[in-house]
Amino acid sequence: MIKNNRLTKEQYQQNFSDIHPPFETQDAALVEANRCLFCYDAPCTKSCPTSINIPKFIKQISTDNIKGSAHTIFQSNIMGAGCSKVCPVEKLCEGSCVFNLMHETPIHIAKLQRYATEKAIDQKWQLFERKKSTGKKAAIVGAGPAGLSCAHVLSREGIDVTIYEKESKGGGLMTYGIAAYKVTPKFCEDEVNYITSIGGIEIKYDQELGKNISLVELQKRYDVVYLAIGVGLARQLDIPGEDATGVIDAIKFIYELRNNDFSSLAVGDRVAVIGLGMTAIDAATQAKRLGAKEVTIIYRRTEAEKPCTDVELDIAKLDGCNIIWLAAPKEVKSINGKVNQLVCSRMKLGEPDASGRRSPVDTNDTFELDVDMIIKAAGQTPFEKLVSDISIINTKGKIEIRNCASNIKGVFAGGDCVNGGKEVVDAVQAGKDGASSILSYLGIKNE
Amino acid sequence: MADISSNFLGIKSPNPFWLASAPPTDKKINVLRAFEAGWGGVVWKTLGSQVKNVSSRYSAVDYGGHKVMGFNNIELISDRPLEINLREIEECIKLFPDRAMIVSLMADNDKKSWHELIKKVEDTGAHGFELNFGCPHGMTERGMGAAVGQDPEIAKMVVEWVMEVATIPVITKLTPNVHSVVPTGRACVEAGTNALSLINTIQSVTGIDLDTLVPNPFVAGKSVFGGYCGPAVKPIALKMLTTIAQDPVTSKVPISGIGGVSTWKDAVEFLLLGASNVQVCTAVMKHGFRIVEDMCEGLNNWMDEKGYATLNDFIGKSVEKITHWEDLDINYHIIANINQDKCIHCGLCYIACEDTSHQSINLEYGKPYNTYSIKEDECVGCNLCKLVCPVDNCISMVEKRKGDEYLNWKDYQRLGLPLNDH
Numbered sequence: 001m002i003k004n005n006r007l008t009k010e011q012y013q014q015n016f017s018d019i020h021p022p023f024e025t026q027d028a029a030l031v032e033a034n035r036c037l038f039c040y041d042a043p044c045t046k047s048c049p050t051s052i053n054i055p056k057f058i059k060q061i062s063t064d065n066i067k068g069s070a071h072t073i074f075q076s077n078i079m080g081a082g083c084s085k086v087c088p089v090e091k092l093c094e095g096s097c098v099f100n101l102m103h104e105t106p107i108h109i110a111k112l113q114r115y116a117t118e119k120a121i122d123q124k125w126q127l128f129e130r131k132k133s134t135g136k137k138a139a140i141v142g143a144g145p146a147g148l149s150c151a152h153v154l155s156r157e158g159i160d161v162t163i164y165e166k167e168s169k170g171g172g173l174m175t176y177g178i179a180a181y182k183v184t185p186k187f188c189e190d191e192v193n194y195i196t197s198i199g200g201i202e203i204k205y206d207q208e209l210g211k212n213i214s215l216v217e218l219q220k221r222y223d224v225v226y227l228a229i230g231v232g233l234a235r236q237l238d239i240p241g242e243d244a245t246g247v248i249d250a251i252k253f254i255y256e257l258r259n260n261d262f263s264s265l266a267v268g269d270r271v272a273v274i275g276l277g278m279t280a281i282d283a284a285t286q287a288k289r290l291g292a293k294e295v296t297i298i299y300r301r302t303e304a305e306k307p308c309t310d311v312e313l314d315i316a317k318l319d320g321c322n323i324i325w326l327a328a329p330k331e332v333k334s335i336n337g338k339v340n341q342l343v344c345s346r347m348k349l350g351e352p353d354a355s356g357r358r359s360p361v362d363t364n365d366t367f368e369l370d371v372d373m374i375i376k377a378a379g380q381t382p383f384e385k386l387v388s389d390i391s392i393i394n395t396k397g398k399i400e401i402r403n404c405a406s407n408i409k410g411v412f413a414g415g416d417c418v419n420g421g422k423e424v425v426d427a428v429q430a431g432k433d434g435a436s437s438i439l440s441y442l443g444i445k446n447e
Numbered sequence: 448m449a450d451i452s453s454n455f456l457g458i459k460s461p462n463p464f465w466l467a468s469a470p471p472t473d474k475k476i477n478v479l480r481a482f483e484a485g486w487g488g489v490v491w492k493t494l495g496s497q498v499k500n501v502s503s504r505y506s507a508v509d510y511g512g513h514k515v516m517g518f519n520n521i522e523l524i525s526d527r528p529l530e531i532n533l534r535e536i537e538e539c540i541k542l543f544p545d546r547a548m549i550v551s552l553m554a555d556n557d558k559k560s561w562h563e564l565i566k567k568v569e570d571t572g573a574h575g576f577e578l579n580f581g582c583p584h585g586m587t588e589r590g591m592g593a594a595v596g597q598d599p600e601i602a603k604m605v606v607e608w609v610m611e612v613a614t615i616p617v618i619t620k621l622t623p624n625v626h627s628v629v630p631t632g633r634a635c636v637e638a639g640t641n642a643l644s645l646i647n648t649i650q651s652v653t654g655i656d657l658d659t660l661v662p663n664p665f666v667a668g669k670s671v672f673g674g675y676c677g678p679a680v681k682p683i684a685l686k687m688l689t690t691i692a693q694d695p696v697t698s699k700v701p702i703s704g705i706g707g708v709s710t711w712k713d714a715v716e717f718l719l720l721g722a723s724n725v726q727v728c729t730a731v732m733k734h735g736f737r738i739v740e741d742m743c744e745g746l747n748n749w750m751d752e753k754g755y756a757t758l759n760d761f762i763g764k765s766v767e768k769i770t771h772w773e774d775l776d777i778n779y780h781i782i783a784n785i786n787q788d789k790c791i792h793c794g795l796c797y798i799a800c801e802d803t804s805h806q807s808i809n810l811e812y813g814k815p816y817n818t819y820s821i822k823e824d825e826c827v828g829c830n831l832c833k834l835v836c837p838v839d840n841c842i843s844m845v846e847k848r849k850g851d852e853y854l855n856w857k858d859y860q861r862l863g864l865p866l867n868d869h
């Protein structure tokens with residue numbers, strides 16, 4: 001049965017509390033900061049898509065220069081606070097910490113980053129000064145990580161920025177997509193406000209490109225346009241019975257979860273989640289945390305080919321989610337229009353595919369799973385129609401860029417809408433790169 | 448099992464670890480706890496004319512997240528009534544007859560005061576005296592403590608007064624707040640002291656509160672120079688000890704080594720440089736008396752491993768290993784070698800050598816890990832890279848002599864050999 005209000009208020013609170021709690025005391029942060037070796041040309045920095053000078057900001061924590069530390073972080077990554085909570089650091093900075101090579105626990109870089117940046121946001125430290133206005137105007141579509149990061153750099157350089165956002169809040173998937181136990185709505189709002197507090201950035205909410213405004217209009221009113229619209233909804237499964245009640249899209253499921261009281265969110269008793277990316281893990285764990293009795297993740301390949309990291313998989317396992325390897329959805333069966341079974345094909349591994357991973361091959365053997373809810377998380381599809389309609393060259397909706405510029409003069413793009421969906425930190429870097437291309441396009445020297 | 452018992456001027460203790468004259472030895476309750484924990488002996492907190500202390504009294508220097516790398520105090524000698532101290536000393540001796548009980552003294556600067564104090568203390572049954580010529584603060588202003596220790600003539604005079612009446616062994620404790628400890632040391636030995644101990648604390652300012660701008664320790668908006676001790680002073684203490692152990696006059700008497708001893712290893716180093724035993728203060732003020740357990744066990748294991756049966760088998764063995772610079776062998780040459788299997792690619796060796804030494808390390812870019820290797824022709828064998836490398840035995844220094852024969856600087860000059868050309 002699909003129903004809401006499965007848990008007590010306390011249980012919801014407990015289940016959705018911060019998965020990576022901060023340092024409780026300054027001393028704890030200091031002990032950790034002092035453990036850092038202060039590497040030269042550090043592997044962690046090289047493994048951060050935004051190249052934060054990690055040894056430097058950690059050293060600054062240890063010298064009690066928290067303001068300097070926050071500045072070091074934000075200078076490279078204006079969403080450094082959010083990233084400290086959502087980045088899959090095990091495959092980024094912390095994954096290459098030299099302590100790993102000594103079989104020692106890597107430095108808790110994200111936790112230290114959170115320590116410095118949270119203080120900055122709490123205290124509203126204004127660490128950057130906006131240059132005097134150049135009179136140039138930029139329109140950015142999408143107030144997600146890519147858009148905000150681009151906006152901040154442009155504003156610093158004296159450009160007047162207007163962001164058009166279709167939702168009523170900023171932050172993009174940070175606010176609407178990322179797991180609730182990583183960031184809270186309040187934090188996302190504070191982060192957006194902190195970024196825009198530099199001035200020169202106006203966000204116009206409930207303004208959708210292709211609906212409320214057109215690209216032509218934007219081109220007329222602004223010197224440049226930056227598209228940072230992210231990717232769209234979950235990919236369809238294209239299997240019989242998919243439109244039954246109880247089959248839902250992971251992105252939508254999480255969107256609801258991030259925008260409503262946990263108790264109002266309905267989940268089934270037995271939930272199947274299809275896919276094993278970050279979104280699938282998030283959907284599975286959060287369904288479990290909302291009180292689903294049994295959650296089963298269905299994945300086409302084996303653990304060796306999984307797209308999520310070990311750390312993420314462990315979260316799902318620890319939450320008690322089951323995983324069925326080498327299984328692909330074949331048909332959804334329902335009674336009275338409501339899901340009651342998922343038929344799966346058993347797969348085996350064949351030759352490597354384009355991604356270099358061995359591809360799943362159907363064995364024609366099937367099995368049934370009794371479920372009352374199915375969450376689809378087999379990847380997201382870019383906004384193909386939207387971008388094609390405005391004549392932007394794209395591959396299956398992914399915008400083609402050269403040096404951040406699209407085929408239309410003065411129109412730039414970056415983030416998930418270009419890369420097809422990576423991490424927040426990649427989108428932040430894309431925003432910086434976009435801004436620097438825009439600045440040279442406008443003939444403004446970037447510092 | 449090695450024999451770690453110690454005999455200092457005939458004063459026996461089950462191990463060479465004494466507590467230095469300071470707060471840990473200031474009362475019966477502390478001393479009994481110390482003896483119960485296993486300390487071999489104590490030097491009772493300095494007695495003299497009764498004084499009054501201020502609050503606060505201590506400050507410290509922390510380093511790299513470690514607390515109390517150096518410790519600083521502005522305390523005076525014992526502020527308790529002499530009679531209580533004497534009674535408690537007597538009681539402690541009775542309860543622990545196998546431990547050494549030395550009493551530190553700093554009388555007013557006249558013969559009569561010294562004579563009276565000595566007689567009173569001898570009545571307790573104490574095994575020896577330590578003359579405090581070292582306290583760097585508070586007492587000097589009254590012509591006592593370091594003021595005595597800084598002037599060989601005055602030190603000599605006071606030691607002579609003491610030797611006139613003392614019937615138990617006398618140790619004279621030297622202040623490090625001098626250019627060289629040798630002149631005072633010699634004067635005291637010539638005046639008849641039975642032994643020397645060193646060092647007392649080093650005058651210091653440990654830091655300033657960046658909000659109030661008042662240095663610490665803070666006393667109602669002001670501070671004074673304090674006495675510095677703890678791990679930070681050990682290298683200085685060892686150097687001063689060596690000069691005493693090498694001097695033909697001062698080396699005639701036993702030496703009690705003090706200054707930054709925290710572990711059995713530190714103690715062994717003091718013994719190797721000529722101390723017959725060691726005294727400890729800061730380490731117990733930080734950790735409590737229990738550290739003596741490991742000090743005894745560690746010393747014992749090390750002696751067994753090295754085949755030393757008694758302390759005398761190794762005391763002073765490193766003294767002759769410290770020589771004059773101009774006698775060092777210039778033909779001895781080492782170069783760094785990086786064990787690539789152990790290297791964790793932190794780049795610390797590289798940046799140290801590149802920025803501040805001889806640009807002798809090669810960086811080969813990698814993502815995320817660079818590879819570092821030594822430019823053997825450039826390396827001058829300074830040790831810097833090895834010192835900063837966080838991985839044990841990752842960088843080793845390999846001997847590559849410049850010539851087979853011993854060649855010192857004097858010969859080098861005489862032979863007109865070439866100097867560096869870049």
Ligand SMILES: Cc1cc2nc3c(=O)[nH]c(=O)nc-3n(C[C@H](O)[C@H](O)[C@H](O)COP(=O)(O)OP(=O)(O)OC[C@H]3O[C@@H](n4cnc5c(N)ncnc54)[C@H](O)[C@@H]3O)c2cc1C
Pocket residue numbers: 086087088141142143144145146147164165166167170171172173174177178179182207208209210228229230231251254278279282386414415416417421422423424425427
């Ligand atoms: C379920 C899920 C979990 C994730 N978890 C993590 C995680 O833990 N860690 C991590 O680093 N990354 C995570 N990601 C990925 C990360 O959220 C994205 O990579 C990142 O947000 C991309 O930023 P962006 O600015 O390119 O796009 P988005 O964040 O998608 O922002 C695009 C913005 O544009 C707006 N927009 C879209 N179309 C229009 C239009 N036509 N007109 C006006 N505005 C428009 C959208 O409303 C949105 O605000 C997750 C993604 C998902 C889906």
Ligand SMILES: Cc1cc2nc3c(=O)[nH]c(=O)nc-3n(C[C@H](O)[C@H](O)[C@H](O)COP(=O)(O)O)c2cc1C
Pocket residue numbers: 467468469470492493518519520522523524525551579581582620646647648676677678680705706707708726727728729730
């Ligand atoms: C708080 C404090 C008080 C001290 N008082 C005396 C004293 O009364 N008489 C004395 O001879 N030395 C005194 N000292 C010096 C110690 O005996 C010892 O020489 C010095 O601390 C160095 O040893 P350490 O590094 O083990 O602490 C004092 C040291 C401290 C820290």
Ligand code: SF4
Pocket residue numbers: 782783799800804805806807808821825826827828829830831832833
């Ligand atoms: S020993 Fe000195 S000169 Fe040689 S590589 Fe190391 S730091 Fe450089």
Ligand code: SF4
Pocket residue numbers: 785786789790791792793794795796797819832835836837838841842
């Ligand atoms: S300091 Fe040591 S571990 Fe670090 S790069 Fe150099 S050799 Fe390797």
